[in-house]
């Protein structure tokens with residue numbers, strides 16, 4: 244049975260030891276004498292953007308929302324929401340990861356989001372998830388669950404190897420063939436001398452069932468889609484459902500009522516930002532759901548035990564392009580499918596093709612197909628038209644007086660070659676030969 248928490252009663256049930264004991268921090272954090280780059284140098288209410296150590300900053304934000312919910316401090320809650328919005332808009336990687344600086348494990352400037360130098364500590368993904376969860380409970384807005392989903396399937400999902408034995412501390416969006424840092428090639432480790440991430444991963448996975456659904460009045464809201472048994476008291480009585488889903492591979496989600504209240508009540512779902520309006524069948528018959536003012540799809544009726552709702556989301560692969568101010572990936576494109584961010588690994592590319600020379604023909608059709616890959620297992624790959632630029636290694640300085648004739652289809656005299664590039668889900672990368680990986684590739688379209 245899942246522990247259910249109400250959107251509107253969370254403030255009454257959320258605890259904050261500091262607030263209860265009256266021990267408030269003295270207005271500045273960290274205390275005088277601490278490294279200001281390691282955390283915050285200003286009163287939290289004055290901050291409009293995230294700065295300093297990414298993990299600690301977001302843990303602090305989770306506490307800020309707890310205090311705001313417990314004390315009814317709407318201004319404090321609003322300040323946290325302002326920083327969340329700024330972080331999402333300017334300091335978040337496509338994977339949902341945060342922290343673009345290895346130095347101090349910190350947030351960078353706005354739009355400072357280099358794919359190769361991304362820090363994106365696994366603990367930061369967990370901290371982001373925990374902050375968004377509290378904002379979801381405090382406001383009922385599905386955008387927080389949207390970010391939780393992005394973080395879960397990508398920034399966090401990539402932290403563990405397929406066999407569950409190795410972990411990433413740092414989660415970049417690009418690794419070159421010859422990458423070396425600190426005498427190591429940047430692959431997952433079995434353990435770390437500073438071992439915050441592996442136990443945090445275990446703690447997070449062990450608590451994942453608490454983040455799947457919420458309640459509000461007489462309705463149950465499904466926020467994330469995976470197999471689950473949920474039983475929760477509503478105003479109408481106890482509602483029990485069994486959820487089965489094949490996320491992220493397909494968009495099919497089935498909700499079967501296992502215990503129906505004596506009176507009508509609501510079953511609502513979050514529509515992910517990447518999906519068009521999902522199709523709904525109730526007991527095999529096409530049905531309609533109503534949109535709530537927050538954007539959830541709600542079915543309110545007298546349920547019978549055994550009723551089945553079948554939802555179908557659109558998980559077709561799609562393009563992603565970066566904001567023009569993100570200098571590091573300007574002119575690049577990436578691919579997503581359902582909740583998954585994709586990446587290109589050298590292992591999947593055509594023989595004789597160097598991933599470093601690939602450019603995507605952005606805007607061309609994307610094709611997906613199920614596959615089983617050695618080291619990875621079950622997956623869905625996405626294939627896209629690309630061009631191999633044939634740049635090779637330069638002689639002398641790697642700069643020229645004229646723009647290079649690269650990746651401008653059709654093939655030109657510079658040796659541009661058309662081919663098919665193959666992408667795999669980012670969370671499954673680095674389970675094979677350890678060679679190059681890129682989420683973003685130059686877009687020639």
Ligand SMILES: [Zn+2]
Pocket residue numbers: 364365366367412438439440441443
């Ligand atoms: Zn960590």
